[in-house]
Amino acid sequence: MDLEILLQILASGLLMGLIFALIAVGLTLIWGVMDILNFAHGEFLMLAMFISFWMFSLWKIDPLWSIPFTVAALFATGVLTYKVVIKKVLNAPGLTALLATFGLSILIKNLAQFFWTPDFRHIQGAILSDHILSFWGLNLSLAEVVAAGGSGLITYGIYYLIFKTKTGRAIRATALDRDTALLMGINIDRVFALTFGLGGACVGVAGALLMNFYYVFPSVGSLFGILAFVTVALGGFGNITGAFLAGVLIGVVETAGGVFIAPVFKYTVVFALYLVVILIRPKGLFGW
Amino acid sequence: MKFQRRREKIVKKSGIFVLGIVLIFGAALAEAQEVIKIGSIYPLTGAIASSGMRSKHAIETALDVINNKYDMDIPFAKTEGIPNMKGAKLQIIWGDSQASPEVGKTEAERLITQEKVPLLLGAYQSGVSKSTSFVAERYKIPYVCAESSSAELTERGLKYFFRIAPTDAEDSIAFFDFLDEVKKKGKKVEKVALVYENTEFGVHARGEAKKQADQRGYKIVADISYPFKSTDVKSEVLKIKAAKPDVVFHASLLGDMMLFAKAYKELKVDFNVNLSYCGGYHDPSFVQNLKKDAEYFMGQCTFSPDFITKKPALGKINEMYKKRSGVDFDGVTIEGFTSVLVIADAFNRAKSMDPEALVQALRTTDFPTPTLPGDRVKFNEKGQNIMIISNISQVQGGEYRVIWPAQMAAKEMVWPFVPWDKRK
DSSP: OOHHHHHHHHHHHHHHHHHHHHHHHHHHHHHHHHOOOOTTHHHHHHHHHHHHHHHHHHHOOOTTTTHHHHHHHHHHHHHHHIIIIIHHHTTSOTTHHHHHHHHHHHHHHHHHHHHHOSOOBOOOSOTTTTOEEEETTEEEEHHHHHHHHHHHHHHHHHHHHHHHSHHHHHHHHHHHOHHHHHHTTOOHHHHHHHHHHHHHHHHHHHHHHHTTTSOBOTTHHHHHHHHHHHHHHHHOTTOHHHHHHHHHHHHHHHHHHHHHTOGGGHHHHHHHHHHHHHHHOTTOTTOO | OHHHHHHHHHHHHHHHHHHHHHHHHHHHHHHHTTEEEEEEEEOOSSTTHHHHHHHHHHHHHHHHHHHSOOOSSSTTSSSSSBGGGTTBEEEEEEEEOTTOHHHHHHHHHHHHHTSOOSOEEEOSSHHHHHHHHHHHHHTTOOEEEOSOOOGGGGGSOOSSEEEOSOOHHHHHHHHHHHHHHHHHTTOOOOEEEEEEESSHHHHHHHHHHHHHHHHTTOEEEEEEEEOSSOSOOHHHHHHHHHHOOSEEEEEOOHHHHHHHHHHHHHTTOOOSEEEEOSSGGGSHHHHHHHGGGGTTOEEEESOOTHHHHHOHHHHHHHHHHHHHHSSOOOHHHHHHHHHHHHHHHHHHHHOSOOHHHHHHHHHTOEEEOTTSTTSEEEBOTTSBBOSOOOEEEEEETTEEEEEESTTTOSSOOOOSOOOGGGOO
16 A cells, blocks of 8 residues: 555544544533433534534625634534523432433424535535645545644643633632532522533634534534544543544544554444443543 | 303304314315325435535426426326326425435335335435435335436335436446447547545446446546545645546536536646536536536436427426426436326326335336426336436536437537647
8 A cells, every 4th residue: 555545544544533623522511411312413513504504605704703603603503502501400319410412403403404504515615625735646635634623722721721711710720629618609590601602612712613514414413523523532431632532533443444454333432442442441532 | 241251252262163174184184195205315414415405396297297287298297196196296205315215214114104104215325225225125115216326226026115216337338339439430548547435336436437447448546535525625636636647527516516626727737538326416506506617527327408409398397496496307306207107107097005006006017208308107127117217417607418329419519528728
């Protein structure tokens, strides 16, 4: 096999992995702070993609410029989800919260199909589309490079927010011990709402960036959703750095596995890797 | 006095109310006697819901044509309902397979046992047609398969199964006849890559293509099976790139097919021909979404707007369909439309809703219809429509143009698949 193709595998895998990472970071944040697996995360992504799509096709607003809007909309969706659904089941036993988000995902998916039909939609003629960067025999689509870069940037932003700011300290304190955080005067209700909002904002960015090179339809969330769950579990539940690195790892393993073993087994390789890691380190690569 | 008047009013009012109820239910009852229910299973939600919904629009257009009076040269258009059954109207009870053979199977059970339909129609994907038709066979209910192309479906020895669409076996013969012809003109088509989803449809299409390729001395340089509903197909495309084929065969549904087309462009993979089995290529969304990047892809074709110039009746139904779906008919949806006509014909000749009588009628079908190439539907003992002819179309200027065989061609083929670097 040519060196060029090897390099291409690494590069393509890395780019896709960075996108997985951004989707997974939002999910892992919510899990880390609230111990809730948001099953509607993939549907949030779909909403962001649709918002971006409609802004482009109705008002010619490029997906790049629609990022602030998708972020705001998905932040609001996150907060609203918390206030309307999650808050009521936060202290309910067992799987209640998980099932609530599962129900929400079905609701969102079907509403999307009802209002927007199940058609596949794709954007042509955006600023980033149709540009291919060619160097060292590599071909990379500019849209994917920008998406990967943006993804890295946002993940760092979230990391910074959580670990370097006062708000982040409050979030971490709440994650560690809700009751003590409450005693210390932290408004945990607001922290939860903020966390859900941030989780939504992450897919808000991811959705707009994806729209430059991916198609959207009401069930698109489930394609990415499952990989996001694996990413979160692989990286260690609730660990942002873990989710980031696991996302990149999954992207590279998927592409390389597809080429070197067989494309039909590319997800098998990813899930096998996940199983091996879970067997050796049940808490995931970076879990604590 | 006042009180009594009020009571009178109430009595009068409730009288009207009861009368209304009787009228409504009476009407429903009267109508119920004239309705023929057909169970129909399609992927109405999930990963390929857009294709399923198009088929639904096509089937509903056919119902409209059959149940109402229209002045056009399409069978059953000029009458209302089924003539030999006192104008009974057809009604579809929908089942949603969610693109899954297992869910489809449950839906088939529901339609047969709860809704008591005497006939099933479905199911887009070959895998779903396979599982749902087994259920129909078990209950001895006729099953009309509109568009699934896996040749294996009609090789199972089922007695209640009938298929309108050409099979991948027939398409493979057409494809390689076409390649042989092109080869004779000195064009390079020796090295073949087979790309297919790992489903009933994909695996069997690949089998048929391989059989033909081996028989006729073509060299298979890449044999690539990939998971249906992929998030990314770069690894597949890189393998194709490394194999440097002249011809790429696709058995892919819409989402995956769009990813492939984009990845070919991005990774600058060029070849001479890209030929698709019945699938994502045919969905008009493919061209709508990819626009100029969809140019020069080719595929099997049982409908193209080019046919309308040859058969004006198709123009009218195409308009009706377009009002519902927003797009022109394509091969898959015209097969759905025709299936309903064939079903109507079976009811018309059986003059009953008894499944056995229907199967008998379907077996002896010899139904002239302008809606399909071949202009006739007739089943062999395996239930396969033997009258249908496969053409090949190519996307040119954003439209599906028929390019082969010569007698059907509306346009010259563009050769080769124009390299990505040389496109504007």
